Amino acid sequence: MSKVRVGIIGAGRIGKIHADNLLRMAEAQIVAVSDLYANEELTSWANARGIGLVTTDSSEIIGHPDIDAVFICSSTDTHVPLIIQAAEAGKHIFCEKPVSMDVNRTKEALEAVNKAGVKLQIGFNRRFDHNFKRLREVVEEGRVGDPHLVKITSRDPNPPSPEYIKVSGGIFMDMAIHDFDMARFVSGSEVDTVFAQGAVLIDPVFGELDDYDTAVTTLTFTNGALAVIDNSRRAAYGYDQRVEVFGSLGTVAAENDYPNTVTVSDGTGVVRDKPLHFFLERYNEAYIEETKMFVDSVLYNRPLPVEGFDGLQAELIARAAKQSAKLSRPVKLNELA
Amino acid sequence: MSKVRVGIIGAGRIGKIHADNLLRMAEAQIVAVSDLYANEELTSWANARGIGLVTTDSSEIIGHPDIDAVFICSSTDTHVPLIIQAAEAGKHIFCEKPVSMDVNRTKEALEAVNKAGVKLQIGFNRRFDHNFKRLREVVEEGRVGDPHLVKITSRDPNPPSPEYIKVSGGIFMDMAIHDFDMARFVSGSEVDTVFAQGAVLIDPVFGELDDYDTAVTTLTFTNGALAVIDNSRRAAYGYDQRVEVFGSLGTVAAENDYPNTVTVSDGTGVVRDKPLHFFLERYNEAYIEETKMFVDSVLYNRPLPVEGFDGLQAELIARAAKQSAKLSRPVKLNELA
């Protein structure tokens, strides 16, 4: 194999981002794209990029003999059946998070992948961020010793629409799931127990939809270490994405990224611009990197940087968090089995 | 009254700090000092400062006709009886935290103070820190809107001795109690529920003494906002004291203080010195300020900056935290009534 031939399933915002990143790689070629709502606009988008086949039918992609790998970027409810079909067709799979909202369904998908011996990478793009990747390296090098405490701040600039909230799976499954993966990633540890507190402080619509807009989740790892994650659906100053790992020998912290380093000092104080606005700006390079590593993994049969198991664990933690917030008590992951 | 005439009860490290700070104020005069273990060294220390009376008997201080106010800096178990005696003797009182380890005893002390109409300030020195004071101002000015989340990091450079741990009341009553007060101070809100997790990650001796060396506590305020506090008994890089208040309009954060602003850039990276080592360095000015405000409050009959009620609330939260960590469930403050 000299190039990975890719089919994109789901051509929304994130599908198009992956497509554009793949197009910049000599090691990849996009053969086809499918979308339930494929129209002339999508066709002209595909043409401009030299993508020959546009279809509304994902099975055309999965059944395509000249496709080695699929990117599943369609809505969450379609992930499991698509993974199973793709695995059975012997395709390697990149799937956006979460695999599903139902842990048992996710397990089914993972089994199919396992049985077929194909690769499945989950879209936890933040692992590829220049800051968090460096932070993980520092932890791995042992420079902060044994991790005692992971602290994650993860806040969005603006809440999604009520329509999106309804189908999102809630703040833990939709938003905090990235942070649950981050906690495992930077600490290299597995979670035992989850305690989550949710609040509705930004917009009552979250409460009406049985969701929260603000949350604090604490995790206990199996080795006794702790993690604490705070989430908000609206930070007035933009996207806030910070991680700290405190350990026996010190602490390592990644601060936000800013659009520039300029400060203005005048009679009122010292001012700098707000952090990079949202995930497209902040994680632009991370999206490129995760795609590149998937392609390399397929092409050179290298280990995946994020596997199906990682997707499953994050979902388990999210489910436990949701339950914990509801029941007002800590929930152990093995209660969910 | 042109000067507040003070008696110091308990001449350990903190008693001596208060004494030296009082000596620098034109508005205060130290008349006497008592300590159970008063010896020649203390006498010569007192002489060098022009303090006429040194005694082992605190009642000599409390009964002294030329003393207006007492500083209670003796061991925690003596606080309640001394407060009651001093209040009954009509003396104004500055008392180190915590008032007691037993919330009911603390209430008794507060009642005595109330009945006598004297002033009682609790030694929550961190409220007077230049950073946290400024942060509180910013919150009060409404610049971050309604507080949604308070985040406090509070880590010591080194664990205390096993002897101290034994009588300390545990990490929540001895260490986190400052942070519980800080959470109330910066948010201007009262706590409803506490969930605390403790871990023994630094030294097994903490576990042997039925205590923790690492803890994460989440608080729910009565207005629905949340707070999260992380504590460690040993931060390899020194004293770590940071506070953030995230609200509907933005966030305000106070970082650590450093001994200097010098950075060295060389082939290995960019380095600066560690934060100020411990509370004596970090809160030096805060101790001066709290003493000054107590003296001013007595002299000019101004409102106290920290009252007995604040001491009681912090103790209630600490007690709830201890119970929560033990029971692995959230504990409501009103369960403790």
Add this chain to the structure above:
Amino acid sequence: MSKVRVGIIGAGRIGKIHADNLLRMAEAQIVAVSDLYANEELTSWANARGIGLVTTDSSEIIGHPDIDAVFICSSTDTHVPLIIQAAEAGKHIFCEKPVSMDVNRTKEALEAVNKAGVKLQIGFNRRFDHNFKRLREVVEEGRVGDPHLVKITSRDPNPPSPEYIKVSGGIFMDMAIHDFDMARFVSGSEVDTVFAQGAVLIDPVFGELDDYDTAVTTLTFTNGALAVIDNSRRAAYGYDQRVEVFGSLGTVAAENDYPNTVTVSDGTGVVRDKPLHFFLERYNEAYIEETKMFVDSVLYNRPLPVEGFDGLQAELIARAAKQSAKLSRPVKLNELA
């Protein structure tokens, strides 16, 4: 014109960077590339990018009927004749800095450009850096008032080879010329007088070649404001590129860029990684932006962001600086006329 059809003259490192950036733009197409030393490697490089024509003869490019604009990336001594030829052939021109080492020759080139009515952009890429662009905006908005003082720090991580030094034109013409342009750019002012001091502190080879490795240049603007620039050929910690404009209402400063925001705090201090290593890392986006603005200027007939006049001024200042350092006295630009 729907696309700008480009010919690249000189396929060294910088020529290839421009080529790759042009290839990413839908508005540009590379028709041909020339290099005195064109070989099979270059041909295969060109083929992989769909560039049809590879030649050793730059006149094939300049005479090519399907080329609208040329990028002159060959050695400095070829710039003037190539500009004149290209202008006479009616091609728009992007030329690397400096236009020449001889101010009179540069003027000839500018006259040819002027006469032909083509566009000439000079490769002062740093004007397009996210930090300096933002700094310039702040100055233009009047937020720091009238500029009183411009401060520029510009240090390379490593000295060039003796071979390069020999033909470089010296530290002022080769290195500081960027900073002379920056001083004009951020202040919006013209230079009247130059005083430069050079020193040989890094490697005696600089002295042997009648050059300096360290320099401080002060500029007096025609409006009386001042600028000061420090240059070094070797900063052990990497590339150091900082600019400050101090004015009547405040100061605006752009700090270095770093590969990440991670800090590690341990028993020895607080450490972060070194700044981005060199110009390829630091000015990657700036190179893209300058190319894009040139293409847009040609395509939509917009004003150029850097013109021939800017190249001439920077060269005049560099020449004055060289003379000043030699003569140990301030040199006025109009002495050079």
Add this chain to the structure above:
Amino acid sequence: MSKVRVGIIGAGRIGKIHADNLLRMAEAQIVAVSDLYANEELTSWANARGIGLVTTDSSEIIGHPDIDAVFICSSTDTHVPLIIQAAEAGKHIFCEKPVSMDVNRTKEALEAVNKAGVKLQIGFNRRFDHNFKRLREVVEEGRVGDPHLVKITSRDPNPPSPEYIKVSGGIFMDMAIHDFDMARFVSGSEVDTVFAQGAVLIDPVFGELDDYDTAVTTLTFTNGALAVIDNSRRAAYGYDQRVEVFGSLGTVAAENDYPNTVTVSDGTGVVRDKPLHFFLERYNEAYIEETKMFVDSVLYNRPLPVEGFDGLQAELIARAAKQSAKLSRPVKLNELA
């Protein structure tokens, strides 16, 4: 000698600062204070501090048998005669900068001191600042290698009154003299040549009084290294005091001090408070430290941290700078001999 018995000559702002700092030291005692304009207010100020003698006649201080050392804080024109008298009377001397505006007069004073074998410390308080002291340590430890370039920014928040400007000796002798000393202090090198540029950009009154309000001075050290200093009489954001030493192995930089570490992030950006306002706030601890080191030097016969020679060198540089700015050419220190 168990205490240094001090007489203060000149009880203006700086004289009172020194007095208050001395009063806090067990090793010093203030016996008398003189001021040409001594009045009841001064007497009551002195009484409140237990200073027995208040006089308008400085010779009462210098001739006093119970005085070991004098602090000369009177106007600059009185420094030389007072130093000579005090030296002849065998008193140790702390003298504010500059010793005089006339280098020959300063030399006379130094000779008298030398002949009498008394100690003379010059009031270059900034050497004792926590940041610059640390920076000097880093340089001395060799962590940045051989210094190549010293950069000093030194800006005041507000210009002095025209009355003060008239007698100040000008921006170089009055303001930059501190920075000239700093350049020698942090580099450990001596100055060979000075080139200074002055401008009137803030207030025409400076020009009318034959002075400047803005200046850039470059120094060449005898070892070939360079220094550059920028001064402004008005920085809208307050007191700006930064120093950097760039050397063969790296760079060390001291940033400004701020009143707190609080940042506010909101929809408009990230803001922090301005730096500490002026020298009283910024150099408070430095004043204490310089006084303490003088007292210790007298008491324990330790080497002085700043000597008469340092005062002389700074004055020579200031004089050369003034001449250079006037003549628009570099001036060598040995031209002034």
